[in-house]
Amino acid sequence: MQMFETTTFTTERLRMRPLTALDAAALFEVFSDPEVMRYWSCAPWTELKQADEYIxxxxxxxxxxxxxxxxxxxxxxxxxxxxxxxxxxxxxxxxCEIGYALGRAAWGKGYMTEAITSMLDHAFAELPLNRIEADVDPRNAASMQALARLGFVHEGLLRERWIVAGEVCDTAFYGLLKSDWDARPR
Structure with a gap:
């Protein structure tokens, strides 16, 4: 069993830290946006209490x-x-698997790549993991491009893996090995 209670990552522009009850409104803003949730495996949130439960x-x-x-x-x-x-x-x-969501106002600023890079550095050095997997809707080009930039390899397609709000969706499956992460240009 891992111990994560005090895990915090910092980069030049970001701080990744455990969620607190004070984050409910900000998370609701992210997860209630239909554009953000378009390729997520559940429908957009409709009530603030969903953020409280999530936290x-x-x-x-x-x-x-x-x-x-x-x-x-x-x-x-x-x-x-x-x-x-x-x-x-x-x-x-x-x-393990990796998952992420970023509010629309923060899109296009490189925040997600920066955050994931910090998380991957920690995961491969400290946990220690050998492989991290990502499950992405194949229509989500931005997410697939971000994973490719980080060195994830497209390993296959899982057909009709999800049904979200009645819509049947495929999964593009990606994997990243510690050896690939360690060998990447910096």
Whole structure:
């Protein structure tokens, strides 16, 4: 079991830290936006209490060491603009999945690449993981491009994996190995 309670990552522009109850409004803003949630595996949130429940679950999972979910906060303003998570840990095989969401106002600024890079550095050096996987709707070109820039390899397509609000969706499956991460140009 991992221990994540005090895990915080910082970059020049961002701070990734455990979610708190004070983040509910900012997370609701992200997860209630239909554009942000277009390729997510659930429908947009409709009530603030969904953010409260999400944070409660994230706090419990963090304490149990079953998931590392952090807020993405812009250092200069303190504004939470998204979230990033490592989840579905398989300790025997030293792998997990990565998931992320970023509010529309923060798109196109390089925040997600910066946040994921920091998380991957930690995951491969400290946890230690050998493989990280990502599940992306193949219509989400921006997410697939971000993963490719980070060195993730497209490994296949899982047809009709999700049904979200009655819409059947495929999954593009990506993987990143520690050896690939360590060998990347810096």
């Amino acid at each position: 409660d679950n994230a706090t419990q999972d963090l304490a149990a060491g079953s998931m590392l979910r952090v807020a993405i906060e812009v250092a200069a303003s303190g504004k939470v603009v998204g979230q990033l998570a490592l989840h579905h840990f398989d300790e025997q095989n030293r792998r």
